[in-house]
Amino acid sequence: MSSSASVFVRSLIYNVVFYLSLLVLMIVGLPALLFGRHGVFLMARAWAVWSIWTLKWICNLRVEFRGVENIPQGGYILAAKHQSFLETFALLEHTPDFAIILKRSLNYIPLFGLYLIVSKQIGINRQHGRSALGQIIEQAGKVLADGRQVYIYPEGTRRPPGAPPAYKQGVSALYVGSGAPCLPVALNTGLYWRRRGLVRRPGVAVIQFLPAIDPGLDKETFMRRLQATIESACEQLNSEAIASDPSLATTLSAATPQPADA
Helix, strand or coil: CCHHHHHHHHHHHHHHHHHHHHHHHHHHCHHHHHHHHHHHHHHHHHHHHHHHHHHHHHHCEEEEEECHHHCCCCCEEEEECCCCCHHHHHHHHHCCCEEEEEEHHHHHCCCHHHHHHHCCCEEECHHHCHHHHHHHHHHHHHHHHCCCEEEECCCCCCCCCCCCCCCCCHHHHHHHHHCCCEEEEEECHHHCECCCCCCECCEEEEEEECCCECCCCCHHHHHHHHHHHHHHHHHHHHHHHHHHCHHHHHHHHHHCCCCCCC
């Protein structure tokens, strides 16, 4: 079997294990709902650890966490680059009591939505424009006041590695409105687990917690610092990965705009 065929087969096996494990856990774990969000979080972290372990065992894709010492205590905003579904569950390993800002429509997914509601995630209606931003600040403020962590993806959606940044103002409004520190997170997960497709490429996907940005900056200064901090770290992680496996350059270049012809 060729190397590419082997990667595809392993990826297929992993995807079956991944989603089947999630389905089984949601059914078997229904009694955990009686213990509120803490019961749900215990299950979620167990699933995250299991998914990371099987990813390494089946696909030879290891997840490496860096800068764990930069994680603040208590309530803070976690602003992460978003390239794939991998970081969505991998980050659960290092956050004890979190709330993710997500589309409210996800609450209506059978069974899965029940877990979101019980764990008190932040569901918003994006079609409401400015009022949606008000929803975020109000709900996130309560979460942070309880010493919990708020996840937000500053670009609002998954972006391929190397794509031009597209940061939105929601994260700066949340930072200024809450008065909480912000923990930037850089990563290169999209090189191995693309936002579309079934293939999970072997290697080392890095998730890096960068030094927290203390409260007190104005929106513009904060946004410039956040974007520069995350993007420069992502570029370094991409370069490091490509240096160890040049074939990953095709994944990066496919997402990066090419210069116009002279």
